[in-house]
Amino acid sequence: MNNKYQSEIADFMAYVSARNPHETEFLSAVEEVAETIIPFIEETPKYKGKKILERMVEPERVIMFRVPWVDDQGRIQVNRGYRVEFNSAIGPYKGGLRFHSTVNLSVLKFLGFEQTFKNSLTSLPMGGGKGGSDFSVRGKSEAEIMRFSQAFMQELFRHIGPNTDVPAGDIGVGGRELGYLFGMYKKLKNEFTGVLTGKGLAWGGSLIRPEATGYGVVYFAQAALNNIGKTIKGMEIAISGFGNVSWGVVKKVNDLGGKVVTLSGPDGYIYDPDGVKGEKVDYMLRLRASNQDIIEPYAERYGVEFFPGKKPWERKVDLAIPCAIQNEFDEEDAKQVVANGVTGVVEAANMPLTAKAIEVIQSNKLLYVPGKAANAGGVAVSGLEMTQNAMHLQWTAEEVDNYLKRIMHNIHENTLKYGRLDDGYIDYKKGANIAGFIKVADAMLEQGVV
Ligand code: GLU
Numbered sequence: 314m315n316n317k318y319q320s321e322i323a324d325f326m327a328y329v330s331a332r333n334p335h336e337t338e339f340l341s342a343v344e345e346v347a348e349t350i351i352p353f354i355e356e357t358p359k360y361k362g363k364k365i366l367e368r369m370v371e372p373e374r375v376i377m378f379r380v381p382w383v384d385d386q387g388r389i390q391v392n393r394g395y396r397v398e399f400n401s402a403i404g405p406y407k408g409g410l411r412f413h414s415t416v417n418l419s420v421l422k423f424l425g426f427e428q429t430f431k432n433s434l435t436s437l438p439m440g441g442g443k444g445g446s447d448f449s450v451r452g453k454s455e456a457e458i459m460r461f462s463q464a465f466m467q468e469l470f471r472h473i474g475p476n477t478d479v480p481a482g483d484i485g486v487g488g489r490e491l492g493y494l495f496g497m498y499k500k501l502k503n504e505f506t507g508v509l510t511g512k513g514l515a516w517g518g519s520l521i522r523p524e525a526t527g528y529g530v531v532y533f534a535q536a537a538l539n540n541i542g543k544t545i546k547g548m549e550i551a552i553s554g555f556g557n558v559s560w561g562v563v564k565k566v567n568d569l570g571g572k573v574v575t576l577s578g579p580d581g582y583i584y585d586p587d588g589v590k591g592e593k594v595d596y597m598l599r600l601r602a603s604n605q606d607i608i609e610p611y612a613e614r615y616g617v618e619f620f621p622g623k624k625p626w627e628r629k630v631d632l633a634i635p636c637a638i639q640n641e642f643d644e645e646d647a648k649q650v651v652a653n654g655v656t657g658v659v660e661a662a663n664m665p666l667t668a669k670a671i672e673v674i675q676s677n678k679l680l681y682v683p684g685k686a687a688n689a690g691g692v693a694v695s696g697l698e699m700t701q702n703a704m705h706l707q708w709t710a711e712e713v714d715n716y717l718k719r720i721m722h723n724i725h726e727n728t729l730k731y732g733r734l735d736d737g738y739i740d741y742k743k744g745a746n747i748a749g750f751i752k753v754a755d756a757m758l759e760q761g762v763v
Contacts, residue, residue: 318352325351329370336419338639341668342426343370349743350750365754372425373406374398375418376472380446382464385454394465396444396472396480399425402756405476406442407432407692409483412461412490413638414449420639421445424483427663428692430749431685434724437696442478444469450485451606458604462493469494470501473508475702481510481695484638487557488513488523489602507702510695519698520710522691525717527561529690530634530661532721535569537682538632540729540739543656546570551630553577554637555597555608558661558688562634563589563597575625577637578608582625585617629653635665642666647673660684671742678738686728686745693720724748 322344329343347366354360380392395418398406408428411421421443429441448461473480482491491511498508505517512518521528535545548571552559555576563573572588576597589597593615600610612619626633626646633650635642639662647670650658657680660666664684666674674681697716701707724745732744 318355321355322347322351325366328367333419333422336422338664339419339422339426342423342664345664345668345671345742346426346430346746346750349746353747353750359758360754363758365757368757369400369429369753370426372397372399372422373401375422376444376469377418378468380448380461380464380468382457382460384457390461392446392448392461392465394444394446394468395421396469396478397421397425397442398472398478399441399443400429400753401440402753402760403433404438404440405474406478407439407481407695408441408443409445409481409692410486410490410494411443411445411483412448412450412485413445414447414451415638416445416447423639424663427685429753430746431689432692432696433749433752434686434727434745435689435693435696435720436723436752437693437720439479439692439696439699442480443483444480445483445486448485450490450604453604455489458490459493462490463497466494466497467501470498473498475506475508475699479508479510479695479699481692482557484556487511487601492516507699510698512698514707517698517702519694519701519713520708521713521717522694522698523557524561524564525694525713526558526688526691527563527636527661528565528714529693529717529721530558530562530636530659530687531565531569532690532718533682533687533725534632534634534659536722536725537659537680537739537741538656540725541656541680544569545632548572548631548656549574550632550634551575551625551628552634552636552661553582553625553641553665554635554662555611556601556636558691559636560594560597560601562636562661563594567594571632574630575628576608576611577625578606580607580609581619581621581623583608583612583617583619584625584628585611585615626650631656633658634661636661637665638662639664640667642670644669644673646670650674651677651679656680657682659687661688663688675740675742680739680741682741683745685749686724686741689724690717690721693717
């Protein structure tokens, strides 16, 4: 940390903490940004004294609503729905919807705040937003998931639109849920528009969107590794999760000649020394679609070891890519991977490393790439889906993939530019924060106090 501005950072955090008590996830996302952005603001006259960061940590609008629905037994269920419209300085609010039991306002504010920087990094015109519900698809029937999604959209539809706010998927919201959400939006509004991204291919979706987050993570990882004279080829990689992001990572690592040896769920992790390859990759999707949220069946099916209640970070590998959820990788995990001689950690999930874990990795001068840079490929292809919808056409997979590669390459270059330290170490966290901040801050300054 830049000690010169320690007291400014502490004052700022005291201000934000007082206004947002108990919002631990949101406060840690803000602190992580404040530590690099406050010194940058202090040293850049055009941003100084404009309360830019004070404005950026205040969502433009927060919508909270009741989502009542009826389960298969005829019982009435009540969930809470949210949409946090964080920042629209550079484009319509854009960001996913998360359906998960851990969803609350703090989590969605942290995600919306991060999304603002991430979307800026893509260079596409998208503001930041996030939404969702404390509803979990775990153990629910297809009919229940449909009824819940429809009930959720019965309120959300009045707040979103292709030029206002464009939600997409996130944990618990994939193609199936987006279909039900889109169907209800279309019925209520009587219009067919690109109001959601991650749509099905037959109804306005983009090729490569399902793979995009994972592919983008691996493109970024490859660029960062090349920068230190290494490559994915031949690497053994530990990842967590077994959802959409993990699936894209596995596919692209395999394409580039690496090997993913772990997958995990809330129940533990599997270790597959031959690598997750061939039909095992498709099996991941089937397992996810079963709504059980457990990875153990993979071990039974393919005769590999399952480690109940453990995290994959205890394996000796070359690279770790957490793909699951916030705070899944703590200080102890960081110490473990450092002791195991890992090259680095690339975040595919949003904020999977705790602040202490990041400190351990960075103080050992190992590669650390924050999610807001590494996983920006998902929302970038969402932006390309919006473009295709506006043009009423569909690009080929190759066209979309080429755009994605170019965008990830540019994000890498941009973060490198602002993240290079005097000793040559690349602080991708600093680079991503500053590169993401500049575009949003400039737009806010030019648009006046609104
Ligand atoms: N939920 C994804 C993210 O965290 C994608 C958002 C989008 O495509 O709008 O970036």
